[in-house]
Amino acid sequence: MSDPTLLVLASLADGDKHGYAMMEDIQRFAGVRLGPGTLYGAITRLEQRGWIRAVPSEDRRQPYALTPSGRAYLEEQVTALDQVVRTALGRLRHA
Amino acid sequence: MRRLVRLAARLYPPAWRARYGAEFDALLEDAGAGWSVLGDVLKGAIIMQFTRWNFARILALCGAVGIVAGAAIAFHLEDSYVSTAVLSRARGAMPAAGFQRVAGQVLSDQSLAGIIQKFGLYPEERRKMPLAEVAQSMKKYITIVPARGREAGPLEDAIVISFSYPDPAKAQAVTRELTNRLTAGGAPVVTLSMLDAASLPNRPFSPNRPAWILAGLLIGLAAGALWVGIRRRPIVVLAGAAGMLLAGIIAFAIPNSWNAIAIVTVTPPEAASQVAAFVRQTGRGMRVQQLENRPGTLALESTGRGRFEPQAAVRQFNAIVRSSPAQVTSIHVLNSALLRQSPKAPQRLAILFAGLLAGLLLGAFWRRSAPTALSSLRPDADGRHRRTSFEARRQSPVALRLRS
Numbered sequence: 001m002s003d004p005t006l007l008v009l010a011s012l013a014d015g016d017k018h019g020y021a022m023m024e025d026i027q028r029f030a031g032v033r034l035g036p037g038t039l040y041g042a043i044t045r046l047e048q049r050g051w052i053r054a055v056p057s058e059d060r061r062q063p064y065a066l067t068p069s070g071r072a073y074l075e076e077q078v079t080a081l082d083q084v085v086r087t088a089l090g091r092l093r094h095a
Numbered sequence: 096m097r098r099l100v101r102l103a104a105r106l107y108p109p110a111w112r113a114r115y116g117a118e119f120d121a122l123l124e125d126a127g128a129g130w131s132v133l134g135d136v137l138k139g140a141i142i143m144q145f146t147r148w149n150f151a152r153i154l155a156l157c158g159a160v161g162i163v164a165g166a167a168i169a170f171h172l173e174d175s176y177v178s179t180a181v182l183s184r185a186r187g188a189m190p191a192a193g194f195q196r197v198a199g200q201v202l203s204d205q206s207l208a209g210i211i212q213k214f215g216l217y218p219e220e221r222r223k224m225p226l227a228e229v230a231q232s233m234k235k236y237i238t239i240v241p242a243r244g245r246e247a248g249p250l251e252d253a254i255v256i257s258f259s260y261p262d263p264a265k266a267q268a269v270t271r272e273l274t275n276r277l278t279a280g281g282a283p284v285v286t287l288s289m290l291d292a293a294s295l296p297n298r299p300f301s302p303n304r305p306a307w308i309l310a311g312l313l314i315g316l317a318a319g320a321l322w323v324g325i326r327r328r329p330i331v332v333l334a335g336a337a338g339m340l341l342a343g344i345i346a347f348a349i350p351n352s353w354n355a356i357a358i359v360t361v362t363p364p365e366a367a368s369q370v371a372a373f374v375r376q377t378g379r380g381m382r383v384q385q386l387e388n389r390p391g392t393l394a395l396e397s398t399g400r401g402r403f404e405p406q407a408a409v410r411q412f413n414a415i416v417r418s419s420p421a422q423v424t425s426i427h428v429l430n431s432a433l434l435r436q437s438p439k440a441p442q443r444l445a446i447l448f449a450g451l452l453a454g455l456l457l458g459a460f461w462r463r464s465a466p467t468a469l470s471s472l473r474p475d476a477d478g479r480h481r482r483t484s485f486e487a488r489r490q491s492p493v494a495l496r497l498r499s
Contacts, residue, residue, distance in 0.1 A: 019118060019119075019121075020122055035126075035132055035135025035136070035139075036122050036123055036139070037135040037140065038135055038138075038139060040122070040139060041139050043115075044111070059121075060118060060120075061121045061122070061125075062115075062117075
């Protein structure tokens with residue numbers, strides 16, 4: 001799984017984070033180091049779609065949070081992925 | 096490196112910088128600098144620029160790229176000069192088959208190999224391949240054809256010989272040699288006389304550089320329009336492409352239909368209607384029509400599946416007329432049946448265009464009549480994005496990705 005938008009949504013699923021925190025978190029759980037340009041490309045798209053929103057902050061590091069529609073989209077995606085993973089694992093065990 | 100990364104970050108669109116610039120700079124400070132970061136920031140800036148560009152700017156950029164590419168190709172291609180000579184054959188003295196035999200001898204590999212050696216043509220090609228192969232490939236730069244259309248004028252028995260080569264003097268010398276060999280090869284059976292000696296071209300025939308640049312511009316604009324179309328109206332563009340593909344399959348499934356047309360005048364003119372009636376009865380599908388303003392003049396058309404059949408059929412007109420009961424004293428060919436370069440039907444470009452248009456219209460209609468829940472992603476009046484559970488169920492990930 002290397003879709004930056006999905007990785008950002010997954011990173012925000014357990015709470016608000018700013019850009020650098022997202023980069024570190026994504027590297028930890030997915031083993032992928034997103035570059036700043038890629039990360040902010042994803043953030044821009046996700047905010048335009050209304051799936052994340054900026055959380056008011058005094059810091060230059062702007063935190064973001066998942067919106068309900070973003071959470072719904074992430075759930076859809078994860079459910080679909082989960083189905084694929086279960087099927088693949090089941091087939092591998094029986095092969 | 097940090098400085099370079101900061102400079103790269105300035106390449107993002109101003110509107111984007113106004114919204115995300117401060118936090119992006121903060122991220123760059125935290126993330127550190129390196130070649131990979133620099134590359135990633137540059138890539139992001141380019142993508143963001145294109146994402147935010149309007150239709151006109153994208154078209155202008157693609158058109159400019161097309162012009163540059165067209166110009167690069169045009170100026171990369173080697174100049175080619177064409178020298179032309181015109182020979183006249185004595186009417187009736189040389190049947191078509193006789194001339195074909197003479198032309199075949201002149202264009203034989205052995206004859207052309209002699210010309211190549213005599214004038215030192217194609218030095219680079221001769222280093223890479225045998226002389227016979229060079230002679231074989233030389234044939235595509237030689238044309239020996241009957242004068243046609245406006246060029247022919249009253250000289251319906253004229254033959255045009257031309258040769259193209261990067262050196263104008265050599266192009267002229269080879270054309271002169273070809274005409275000499277044709278004249279000498281035909282004698283004494285075939286009488287060929289020089290009407291127009293081999294010309295010395297003073298400007299290249301190809302490449303047509305303005306045409307290349309114009310083609311680059313048009314292809315660039317079309318690519319830009321397609322790109323914007325796919326980004327903004329993917330369903331419509333995909334429907335157009337599908338329509339064009341379907342039309343292409345249909346167009347290429349339709350067999351070719353070829354035709355040949357000749358215009359002849361029969362003497363006396365009063366015999367024309369009798370000849371026309373006879374041809375309709377016995378002409379094996381040949382269509383014949385009397386031209387209204389030119390007494391005694393007939394237009395003959397033959398159609399067939401093969402490229403050469405119609406021409407052969409029309410050229411049998413003389414024999415058909417001779418066997419008719421009409422008292423025809425002479426037949427004068429105003430316009431002989433020329434071999435078509437492309438089939439008369441189907442008009443594949445027109446079919447492709449119609450398919451594209453139909454696809455685009457259907458796509459646009461479908462998009463208007465079946466709106467998805469995508470519209471629910473637009474911000475509400477208060478700027479928030481909300482969706483009902485019903486819309487959430489209707490909205491497929493594929494549709495969402497298409498919109499992105």
